[in-house]
Amino acid sequence: MRFSASSAALCAALLPGASATIYYAGVAQSSGEFGVWSATSTKGTGLPGRFGVEYQFISTSGVDVMTDQHKVNLHRVAFLLERMCPLSYGLGAKFNETHFDHFKQAIDYITKTKGAYAILDPHNYMRYNDPSSQPFSGSVIGNTSDPTAATTAQFGAFWGELASRFASNEKVIFGLMNEPHDMPSALLLANLQAAIDAIRAAGAPNLIIAPGNAWSGGHYWTKGGAEANSNWIHKLVDPAGNTAIDIHEYLDEDFSGGHTACTQDPAANLAGVTAWLREHKLKAFITEFGGSNTTACTTMLNGILDYMAQNEEYIGWTAWAAGPFWGPNSPCCTDQKQFGSLEPGSKAAGGGPSLYDTVWVPVMQKKVPAKLQWGGLASVKGGELREKP
Template sequence: MAGLTTWAIAPLLAGAALLLPLGTANQAQAIPPRYYGVNLASGEFAPEKLPGEHGRDYVYPGAATAAPFRAMGMNSVRVPVLWERLQPRPNAPLDAAEMARLDASLASLSGFQQVILDVHNYARYRGQLLSRANGGELVDLWTRLADRYKNRPEIAFGIMNEPHDIGAGEWRAIAEATVAAIRRTGARNLVLVPGTRWTGGHSWQAGGRDSNAAALAGFVDPGRNMAFEIHQYLDNDSSGQHACSGPKVGRARLEGVTRWLRQQGAKAVLGEFGGDQSATCLAALDDLLGYLRENGDVWIGWNYWAGGDWWGDYSYSVQPSGGKDKPQAAVLRRQIASYRRP
């Protein structure tokens, strides 16, 4: 998630759960996504307390946390983790105790068609930005993770969350080397590759020759099983910290990157998006999901930000509270139900 982790509380909308129109008129003829789900955040919490105490500073999600989303019909969950907890020193073995905790979490989520393992580090290790000089550290991490999970086809490899302040060309070199290393292990799992600039859909063409659009064109996956991971929030600065800007803002911000994906013959997953409980945000979420379905030839999945038991009063949270769904859940639930129409 881009930006701060302290959030303003959006006012509750009376009757917010009432049904909104589904997407747009041509949605019924569109291609539904293959994967649709939620981020189950908490494994990446408290990076300032590394390694922190499991169960107090951070926790990996389990079956009970995921149960409401399975009941909603979701088939995908994204599980953020911190690199430094899995591998306390670069190029060193994975931490056995930490991996046992993560393995237990992933096992409890195995009923989902897709479980995205998301290294939530912003192209950094202990605050140090990756570069061509130290990019081999990420290659080493993913070589070890891929070797561990290559026989678990439901686990998708999210190689890095929201790189930023790194050139797009430099990031491509690191990402391409990482994907090549994953394939050398024999892993055929789906790999999700982000861009830089927080991998924002709205900024995909920004930066001229060093834009994601220019630098990532023709990206090579030897295994031919990858998608770009793109994030798009709906507030005024696309940071995911404010109220939504308007009911059609999502499609407006994704039009450019959607054209680029189609030109490239590439696929993408919307790895993070979300909104508060206001009428504007609920309409914007509905329209955004309708847009993804209209363009299902390139958009193969989405994961809402966020679920998880530790969010408290975070206004974008879709984790049920006191046994009650959040208003955003009504939009997600109806969209998912529409995918099953004959």
């Protein structure tokens, strides 16, 4: 599907000119949250899980290809709160140290061995204690009417501890939570603020990216009446002034990323959140987006990548998704057909070309800027742009 004339005009109206810059570009690494799904919603399924068998954070060879051959400088690495903070401990500052060590090894490989940046991604939907039917299972963090729910203070304690362990690594970015949804926006704001306060109290200057409610969808940012993200998220206070907004935006009919057909015009659907970012002088990442290998999706993927490059409010992106445990399964955009993932070397069912071959290489990789930030603290202001060293 091609953009309409009205959409093109809207996009052009939002372009601020040559100052627009993407500093960080790459891919989401999804497999660290695997292994807990239960067809019968049985709480505790797959916990703690076997590292390297049921879940794994990255494939070093996949990171090598993405970073060395495709010149990306950003990887978003998913993990589960229930593995980092087992149910027997509760959410907070006490970690499963074996699990943390596995996670740190992955982050160190990306940031220290490969010289790229890494987003820490608790893939929990602002819920804790039962990931067996994510994204809907588990108690909403901070819900005082639920006696089984972790508290806002516990969420802050968790982030304070995690931040203290990565505070000296300027290439680590703190993604506060993946896709909060179906909760009061006032509670989301309180949870996010508790995390920011704890991170800065831990002495960590790192870039923070804060999500919105309603799955953090850019298309819905200014909708929802009093609960709209546009009424709340700009109220976050960061004494370091180093917090950006975390947006997700899929291109299919219901914005879920579940369907093959791309039907949603990104320029039109992002206009509201872009105007809101500009109004409040905020920057943003789009850390999840994707599409299938149809002609319409190719057009719209080019459209969303160009839109970010042309609007200075956007400073980074990660495409959904690579990861070592997808096999022939697809992370998005295929109506559950097995077309593989964005993981280098992956194959579709039957050995055919994967989304890496049909979407990443011919479309997304070509939009990775030749010059990105490769050194210094990740920041909403960006840093020196250069080709990969």
